[in-house]
Amino acid sequence: MAGLNVSLTFFFLVVGVCQALRRLSKRLLSPGAYGCLARELAGSLQLCMSCLELRMLTEIGPWGGGFGPDVVLTLLFLLFMVHGATLDGASANPTVSIQEFLLLGSNLAATAAKLLAQGAGMGTGWALTKLYWAWELTPFHLIQNLIASECSSSIHTSLHHAAFVEGTCSFIFHLVLLKLCRSYPMYRVPALAATVTFLTYTAGPFTGAFFNPALATASTFHCSGSTFWDYIQVYWLGPLAGMLAALLLYQGNIPRLFQKNLLYSQKSKYKIPKARVAARVEGDEMQWKRKEEKSNSEPRA
Structure with missing residues (x-):
């Protein structure tokens, strides 16, 4: 349990440092620069370092520390609860x-800046976590350093x-x-954390269940067993296709590409009851008859 306590301390330190980085950058930078660069960089750094440490516990903990998947899944749920509460709107994905960008929520320049910041944050997180493991504070880290150079791919099934x-x-x-997206954080954060935990538990044995291209790149692209193109297909093209399918199913279209709704008919938001429609038609007919009778009763020149 001593090794687990060290990892818990590491999680708290990472969140604390990234939170301090967010507050400092918010004071020094403009809102645009903070939202596109500093916030995403800090969020990606926090997510990457936490997930790498948690992945190490997942691989070594069951036989090196004697705790099972229930401990790791509980930590995963709590970590994503903390991430949801502290990322300050950053996606880190x-x-x-x-x-x-496809929903017209940001322009091309802002999206490109976010992607660059996410890549920089993930790369920095990977480098700092490796440096932290090199200190070998626990037997877990000692074992991790021994097997780091011979890590294997997280793809444990066919490519397709x-x-x-x-x-x-x-x-x-x-x-x-x-x-x-429009729910209160007190409902949204636990729901997303539970979703991530369930997906990790279900799909983890097959691919590691990253569904985050930047996190997958920092975590597994350097491992042997699969080619670079295999990793691109699984961890980049797969999540992008899933995102597009979800957006198309939810919206019925992709606003950035076309406005026409492909799946759902455009109906009025407010429906008029049939009885009210019939009464309106009858009233229009009576009004038209009265006007006609009045025009017929008027004397002709």
Whole structure:
């Protein structure tokens, strides 16, 4: 349990440092620069370092520390609860940023800046976590350093099935995100955390259940066992296809590309009861008859 306590301390430190970085950058930078760069960089840094440490516990903890998947899944749920409460609106996920662009929520320059900040945050998080593991504060980290150079791919199924799994996870995640985007944080954050935990539990044995291209790139692209193009298909094209499918199902169209609704008919938001329509028609007919009778009764010159 000593190793688990060290990891918990690491999680608290990462969240605290990233929170301080957000507050400092909010004071020094303009709102635009903060929203597109600093906020996404801090959020990606926090997400990457936390998930890498948690992945290490997932792989080594069951036989090195004696705790099972229930501990890891509980930590995952709590971590995403904390992420949802502290990220300050950052997505730390390229597919979410691209979805905002397709929904006309941000322009091309802002989206590109977010993607660059997410990549920089994930890369920095990976480098700092490796440095932290090199200190070997626990037996977990010692074992992680020994096997780090020989890590294997997270794809444990066929390539097409792996891409389908990541795409399905992304589809479900984005569908829940779209449904809850206007909900109160007290409802949205636990729902998203529960969704991520369920998807990780279900799809983790097949692909690791990243459904976040930047996080997958930092976590598994350097491991042997799969080619770079295999990783691109599974961890980039799969989640992007799932996001597009969720957006099309929820909206009926993709606003950035076309305005016509492809799935749902455009009906009036307010429906008029049939009885009221019939009464209105009868009233129009009576008014027209009265006008006609009045015009007939008038003397002709």
